[in-house]
Amino acid sequence: EAQVTQNPRYLITVTGKKLTVTCSQNMNHEYMSWYRQDPGLGLRQIYYSMNVEVTDKGDVPEGYKVSRKEKRNFPLILESPSPNQTSLYFCASGRRTGEETQYFGPGTRLLVL
Amino acid sequence: KQEVTQIPAALSVPEGENLVLNCSFTDSAIYNLQWFRQDPGKGLTSLLLIQSSQREQTSGRLNASLDKSSGRSTLYIAASQPGDSATYLCAVRWNQGGKLIFGQGTELSVKP
Numbered sequence: 613e614a615q616v617t618q619n620p621r622y623l624i625t626v627t628g629k630k631l632t633v634t635c636s637q638n639m640n641h642e643y644m645s646w647y648r649q650d651p652g653l654g655l656r657q658i659y660y661s662m663n664v665e666v667t668d669k670g671d672v673p674e675g676y677k678v679s680r681k682e683k684r685n686f687p688l689i690l691e692s693p694s695p696n697q698t699s700l701y702f703c704a705s706g707r708r709t710g711e712e713t714q715y716f717g718p719g720t721r722l723l724v725l
Numbered sequence: 726k727q728e729v730t731q732i733p734a735a736l737s738v739p740e741g742e743n744l745v746l747n748c749s750f751t752d753s754a755i756y757n758l759q760w761f762r763q764d765p766g767k768g769l770t771s772l773l774l775i776q777s778s779q780r781e782q783t784s785g786r787l788n789a790s791l792d793k794s795s796g797r798s799t800l801y802i803a804a805s806q807p808g809d810s811a812t813y814l815c816a817v818r819w820n821q822g823g824k825l826i827f828g829q830g831t832e833l834s835v836k837p
């Protein structure tokens with residue numbers, strides 16, 4: 613089944629404790645992206661990747677890191693999480709950026725205490 | 726600044742009604758526009774993608790139109806059903822790069 617998977621789905625952590633949210637797709641997509649969704653602010657793009665070893669900042673990249681060492685994986689790294697990073701995070705992938713639709717993962721709900 | 730706006734934030738209609746959801750964007754030189762549906766606690770599902778050269782796209786009871794000159798797109802839902810209840814988001818790409826800007830969504834409730 614074609615899908616985008618994220619792990620974990622739910623995470624509670626404390627300020628400053630490094631964490632990684634994994635994202636994996638099995639559709640051989642070149643394009644992958646991370647978003648956060650907050651009440652009243654909507655969905656905002658954090659980082660995106662056009663292909664392996666190519667990443668670019670979205671609208672809200674501060675406090676986040678990403679890497680794209682393999683085509684199927686695009687982990688989101690929070691080196692030193694803060695409470696303002698409490699949010700619902702979505703990973704998405706697409707076959708060719710701008711020309712075809714994106715497929716979204718189920719989301720990761722993060723609470724930083 | 727490139728922005729996407731969706732009004733109203735919420736809409737409630739009786740079952741069977743035809744309805745229109747609105748999306749407006751600054752800077753008419755878009756690359757494409759996409760409509761998504763989000764069910765509570767779930768990820769987004771793509772509904773329709775309109776390239777800048779297109780005027781509309783249709784899928785079943787859904788029709789999305791694009792008017793770049795006025796900076797607007799509409800999503801038309803015919804004969805609405807309770808199962809259409811969800812949040813509908815539009816997203817705009819202004820170039821072939823990977824940056825995507827979302828509107829804040831319209832929460833639709835279709836009452837039986």
